Amino acid sequence: MTxxxxxxGDVLIGELDEYGCEHPFFLAHFTPGSGWETVRPLFESWAAYRGPDPEGFGFVAPIEPLRDVGLTLAxxxxxxxxxxxxxxxxxxxxxPEARLRYSTM
Incomplete structure (x- = not known):
């Protein structure tokens, strides 16, 4: 597992250690890094998103701020x-849990 x-940028938000798969997602343990507190509220907002989404676009509002901070996964x-x-x-x-889906691997 990866x-x-x-x-x-160069700031470590956290580390993900894959341990399994629940198709189409890889499951990982998450360990916060030094930059975690700057984005924690954004991830918490997205994690809290639940509810009916008949049009499939309700998740956009909580992920837009995350998309805008320019995070990368290495x-x-x-x-x-x-x-x-x-x-x-x-x-x-x-x-402490993360779900990861990537398409370029």
């Missing part, structure tokens, strides 16, 4: 370039 660093020891959140992958963090 280990990842969630970054905002594989630790990986040779591929970093993935850009909401362009190349999606990461949803809820406490």
């Amino acid at each position: 280990r990842w660093q969630l970054l905002q 594989a630790i020891g990986g040779r591929q370039p970093p993935l850009h959140l909401f362009k190349d992958c999606v990461v949803r963090i809820d406490g």
Whole structure:
């Protein structure tokens, strides 16, 4: 399984350590980094989003602020370039757990 660093520029937001799969998502343990507090409320807002979404667009409001902060996901020891959140992958963090879906691998 892959280990990842969630970054905002050079600032470590946290690390994700994959441990399983629940198709189409990879499951990971999340460990906060030094920059976590700057984005924690944004991830909490998205994690709290629930409810009917008949048109499939209700999730957009909580992820727009996350998309705008320019987060990337880099594989630790990986040779591929970093993935850009909401362009190349999606990461949803809820406490110590994360769900990851990427399409360029």
